[in-house]
Amino acid sequence: MNTILVADQVTKNYGKFTALNSISIEVPSGSIFGLLGPNGAGKTTFIRIINQITMPDSGSVFLDGEALQPHHIQHIGYLPEERGLYKSMKVGEQALYLAQLKGLSKAQAKERLKYWFDKLDIGSWWDKKIEELSKGMAQKVQFIVTVLHQPKLLIFDEPFSGFDPVNANLIKDEILELRNQGATIIFSTHRMESVEELCDHIALIHNANKVLDGKVTDIKKTYKSNTYEVGLKTEHPDSLQNDLSHKFEVSPASFQTLDDNLKLKIKIEPHSSPNELISYLTSKAQMNHFVEVIPSVNDIFIQTVSKS
């Protein structure tokens, strides 16, 4: 597996405060990489180091195997969480300016801007000033500016904040399309539902330390609890629950069913097969519902953060 970005033991201190403590992360190319962590964990500092806004105290970052250098900026597109545009500048002029700062020629920038403005249906804004646009509208312009120079690596810090659901979806689709075209995306957020939907790799940073990273499916496998949700129809729910609780770890569950009167979460021994549970249950009652409980990224997040 190719990696586009490697961070090797990156450490950053602000005075006595440690923002990043020897963080090592590998971002596979072509992936959507979720950088997760509670507020103040050090995500933004890490992203700023990748963008060469600040320098690490120790450790190094490699892009495509090369230690980070100023010219790498052209290969990175960064949408910061703290974002804005020049208020009194016209949309088109501003987009052209920012694109040229990223090394595009004026003609090139104009052509690509036209493509993107048409694509996101904002062609008529070219001569408007930013101060005339709503926040969501301005965010669309920012998104375009971020991706315009076709960077290999895109970094989005909370990209969906400030978008209404329709536009958030639009942006999400664009992000997925960019990935399909070969870009790698680092995605920093603490909104887990978007991580679940988009990311195939994650790293979890907590209190300046990396506490978890890897493929989402692998992480979920290690975090599975061998717990199953079952829905049973029986005439004696109380006695059945009593019997079950002697054999397994049982807790009440809630989900939607039509006529089940006993809903339970049942945890089995790590190495036993769920088939045994199924055959035992079917001998006792009518089973309408049997689902493995897969930990959500949210659960893993909360579990890991509160554990450490």
Add this chain to the structure above:
Amino acid sequence: MQNLRLIIKREFNSRVRNKSFIVMTILSPLIVVGMIFLVVFLSGLNSEEVRTVAVLDETQLFSDSFEDSENLKFKQLTDIELVTAKTISETSDYHGLLYIPQTEDLSQLDKNIQFFVEGSPNVSTIQSIERTLNTSLTNIKLENDGVDLLKIETSKTNVDIKIENYQGEQTSKMSSWIKAIFGGAAGYLLMMFIIIYGNMVMRSVIEEKTNRIIEIIISSVKPYHLMMGKIIGTSLAGVTQFLIWVVLGGILMLIATSVFGLNLEPSTMPNQEMIDQANASGMQAVLYDIARLPIGTLIISFLIFFIGGYFLYSSIYAAIGAAVDNETDTQQFMFPIIIPLMLAMYVGFFAVIENPHGSVAVIFSHIPLTSPIVMLMRIPFGVPWWEILISMLLLFATFALVVWFAAKIYRVGILMYGKKPTYKELYKWLKY
């Protein structure tokens, strides 16, 4: 370099297209020219007013001394009591009543003369009367002592030393003054320019923070380029505005003078003696002096020091802008800018004009913060080229250093959103 050009262009355009910039560019010359005309008009009104002063001279000694002038008329009252004179003066709406009482002893007279007036008297009127009385009384006393006034008049002398340097070139006494005026005007212009346009640089540096675009910009360009671009771009906008002011102001003045037919030259120069002296030593010599000033060096070094000085102060303004989040936080940092500027002006006006090559003047013309103004004032007096060169190098090196410093602060300052920095913190940031 490409980015620097882009930044300069953007900064220039965003300043020049700003509505308030356009309004101020057009309005300022109008306001200034309007003010000048108002002042001229009002002082014209003022000087047209004619004051009449009643004189009650019981000694009869000064009856011929008071001569009517354009603005001041005298009305002699004779053979009446002081009380009556007062009533006359009051009811006739005279400016005042001058009362010279009868005395036996002339030496006591100077303390006993009175002036009665409604409210407070016009200062120049009183001065004029006092002058007249002084001259007349002195002459009367001299005559009483048997001195021939004619002899005194003929023996008055006015020594006029001809100044010539060892090469045999003649100069006038005005020479030093001309040089001081040239230098002073240049220094003053620079100070005005710094104060007016320095703030613009500072605001432009804060702009990225208030617009929250800072991270996008800083991840695309080097802070040093950003600072440099802002300083140059804003300066160019300032120069543009200044040139427009000069041209527009000149045109307006021309139009206004021809339309209203106002004579802008003051009718009476306050310092008549200076003009007499100038005439005496000859306008020619003065012109010769001006022509003999090192015009070439003067213009070139004026430009270089002007640009250097302006850039240096702009970079300090930029550093302040880099350290704060919004304009209200800038107040505490204004002090260090104003102090050296004031100091330079004082050194310029007191040390340089008194002794252009004294150690105070020399030292301050090398310290980068004061050198632009002090050196500009010294140059007309003739400064060796190597001194100018050293001073220039120091100036531009400091400028580059301060820009670097500002860029450093700017980069670190991003991480400190919403926190008011202290000097101590600024020092800490430098070490990051």
